[in-house]
Amino acid sequence: MLLSQLAQGVMAVIAGVESVGEADAIARRLQDLGFVEGEPVRVIARGPLAGEPLAVQIGFTRFALRIAEANRVRVALGAVS
Amino acid sequence: MSTTAMHIALVGNPNCGKTALFNRLTGSRQKVANYPGVTVERKEGHFQSAAGRHYRVLDLPGAYSLDAVSLEEVITRDVCRGMHPDERAPEIMVCVIDATNLRLHLRFVLELRALGRPMMVALNMMDAAARRGIHIDTAVLSAGLGLPVLETIAVRRGGTDVLVQALDAFSWQPTPASAVALSKPEMHAEVRRLLAAAVHLPAHVPALNERLDRVLLHPVWGIAVLAALMFVMFQAVYIWAAPLMDAIDTAISALGVWTYGLLPDGPLRSLLVDGVIAGIGAVLVFLPQILILFTFILLLEESGYLPRAAFLLDHTMASAGLSGRSFIPLLSSFACAVPGIMAARSIADPRDRLATILVAPLMTCSARLPVYALLIGAFIPRRQVLGVLNLQGLVLFSLYVFGIVSALAVAYVMKRWRRDRGEHPLLLELPSYRLPHPRDLLLGLWERALIFLRRVGGIILAMTVLLWFLLSYPAMPAGATGAAIDYSFAGRIGHAMTLLFAPIGFDWRICIALIPTMAAREVMVSSLATVYAVAADDQAAQALSPLLAQDWSLATALSLLVWFVYAPQCVSTLATIRRETNSWRQVGIAAGYLFALAYLAAWATYRLALWLGAG
Secondary structure, rough: OHHHHHHOOOEEEEEEEEOOOOOOHHHHHHHHHOOOOOOOOEEEEEEEEEEEEEEEEEEEEEEEHHHHHHHEEEEEEEOOO | OOOOEEEEEEEEEEOOHHHHHHHHHHHEEEEEEEOOOOOEEEEEEEEEEOOOOEEEEEOOOOOOOOOOOOOHHHHHHHHHHHHOOOOOOOOOOEEEOOOOOOOHHHHHHHHHHHHOEEEEEEEEEEHHHHOOOOEEEEHHHHHOOOOOOEOOOOOOOOOOHHHHHHHHHOOOOOHHHHHHOHHHHHHHHHHHHHHHHHOOOOOOHHHHHHHHHHHHOOOOOHHHHHHHHHHHHHHHHHHHHHHHHHHHHHHHHHHHHHHHHHHOOOHHHHHHHHHHHHHHHHHOOOHHHHHHEEEEEHHHHOOOOOHHHHHHHHHHHHOOOOHHHHHHHHHHHOOOHHHHHHHHHOOOOOHHHHHHHHHHOOOOHHHHHHHHHHHHHHHHOEEEEOOOHHHHHHHHHHHHHHHEEEHHHHHHHHHHHOOOOOOOOOEEOOOOOOOOOHHHHHHHHHHHHHHHHHHHHHHHHHHHHHHHHHHHHHOOOOOOOOOOOHHHEEEEEEEHHHHHHHOOOOHHHHHHHOHHOOOOOOOOHHHHHHHHHOOOOOHHHHHHHHHHHHHOOOHHHHHHHHHHHHHOHHEEEEEHHHHHOHHHHHHHHHHHHHHHHHHHHHHHHHHHHHOOOOO
């Protein structure tokens, strides 16, 4: 499942970040910001139009991502370590 | 100052409290400039430790990673690596990290550590961490990192003493094991290991952030709060500033009268009184509005609210080819496009930044307000519409909306024009809410005021003198009749300009008055007064209204109002675009499209009004 498909308020765990094309700077930046396998993640809000952007809680930090960015992040529902 | 000052650099993620720490260390002993060739702010300050040692502190731009994606991050990367052409490598890097956001910030520490350069870690916001129940064993963290770790509280007096003592005693012992480059996953694994060993984290995110975001990011309540904030802000900018502006106006007039009495009649008196004092005064009057607006913006920024506003508006602005990040620069542009265009530096994406810069002049800046007030007062009847609304207020409001809608449309056309298929990420951190500290607010305001005053002293002064010359020379020949302005260079230019402007309803007098508005738009009022040979004093607007109402058709007035929505002729704005984009081409594009839009819209308005019988 993709982060963009995650329902609001549901806890999930990041399964990985996919690069789009070669040398995907956005995917690299997502990893630098803490979107790495095993991190717990939660969607805390969605923008007023078209459900975009997403406000995402990862660790103690919150980020606003557009859907194209959130589509790079795979998540899995389930137990949070 | 001693010549053996130690060079240190503060480096850290955005929102780590680095600037507050910089302010605490250096106080007002700061110098703000640009890095050569790029529009990235370079902040440097100095201080002396209790032990008497001198330090030169460089506050590097915030960066998430050395894998740079913005101009700011490139500078930080190059300086940290000692590869910046104009900047010496710091003798000590102080990596500032937020104790409440260790998971994100420690990763950057590891990345910097791999450079193998002398560094220490400032564990900032220890007070906030304690309040949230985060316990950090600094000794364990320091041992795990192989780096000195010092606790700091930038917002508290004495909160940096331990750091300064450690700087005084600093000696670099490289630990070879630590300087190994780790892959991205390895770095995160190392961060997890460090957190497990040194930090006790509470199970839940802080309740305050959770509760505030539930309201402020809400699709309905969030928008309502944003709208209410904007309403209060604009009320404040236009109402609270009025007495201060009157005071400045009075002081400038008094200075003019005093200078007039002091000097003998001649070109020098004319230059000083009519040129320099009147011209500079016309712009200085806007300082209160700009400071009030910036107080609001700084409050919203320091408290962590502005990124939330960007979140709410991002989708709308992105569909028009802008970004949520464009919100702050465009908001500033309602005071004046110059600080607005400078604020666009915070937009990392080059396309979004350029689009924001190019549409910023369409936001109705406060300099247009006196012109709108004059024309609306003279031509729009004071009448109630639908029982509650005032027709004059409605026209003023629609002029603002006209500007905003035009900006979105222009950005949209630019996006289409470029057939841009590239991706422009948002990736915006929504930092924890915090109470702004008065010291940081005051230093921020002082910085803005200085930038504005420097502009007044530079380009506006030069333009004012030039225009004074055009309006005053050549002098009227002896025995000639009519206004002196008819014989001046400006007068001749005005007559020549009617060739171009007659189709949109402007006569030669309006054309002459348009020339000085290149320095500042609000000068339109006083220059119309000069042209109509009305004494240019405080009553200019009142005396001018009936004259204009008698002399101009309604169609001409409406056409001029619409012209000012686009008003391409602000030289300071164009000069700022030149400086911020480093390109004359962008200046040409901005001036060209604004002129074309102004002309077309004014022409359409004029023709439509004539057709409807308003000639």
